[in-house]
Amino acid sequence: MELLDPAPDFSAPLAALTACHRRLSARLETLLRLGAHLLGVGADDNAQKAAASVLAYFRQSVPQHHLDEESSLFPRLLQEARSDTHREQAFELVSRLMVEHLAFDRAWETIEPQLESVTKGEVPSFDPIDWRRFVDAYRRHIELEERRLFPLAQHLLGAHAIHEIGAEMEQRRAPPST
Numbered sequence: 001m002e003l004l005d006p007a008p009d010f011s012a013p014l015a016a017l018t019a020c021h022r023r024l025s026a027r028l029e030t031l032l033r034l035g036a037h038l039l040g041v042g043a044d045d046n047a048q049k050a051a052a053s054v055l056a057y058f059r060q061s062v063p064q065h066h067l068d069e070e071s072s073l074f075p076r077l078l079q080e081a082r083s084d085t086h087r088e089q090a091f092e093l094v095s096r097l098m099v100e101h102l103a104f105d106r107a108w109e110t111i112e113p114q115l116e117s118v119t120k121g122e123v124p125s126f127d128p129i130d131w132r133r134f135v136d137a138y139r140r141h142i143e144l145e146e147r148r149l150f151p152l153a154q155h156l157l158g159a160h161a162i163h164e165i166g167a168e169m170e171q172r173r174a175p176p177s178t
Ligand SMILES: [Fe+2]
Pocket: 066, 069, 097, 101, 141, 145
């Protein structure tokens, strides 16, 4: 439950990214349940709340998470991968994950207006198989990052790089100064 989520600890950015994956996984699960609910029950109050929760998370937290990886983690990983083997691993992983981020952004462009309709109490025209594909692909992405990317980062990045990544993640979430 959202209220019980501990505040992210940016001094341990890889753990913070993993915690973000857990919250993302919960929203993906909600999206799957929502698909079935819309077909069986319709866009009732529960469906509207679920759609709003998924929308809010994908609009605010997912873009930040992708930036944490693309702007803070990936460049440092590529920089610190000095042996041929590590360079090859880092390049292969980063290029694959970035292409997947783009694919998620594109798929989201279709799902977002569908969820908007649900928040207004309407059942949109949608293909539940597309939602399932989106969820499965994201789950595989998370699994790959946790099984290969984060351990490689843990192995290659020194304390200074880890500190910089955490500071940038924190800055990304700071309220804008007016
Ligand atoms: Fe990612």
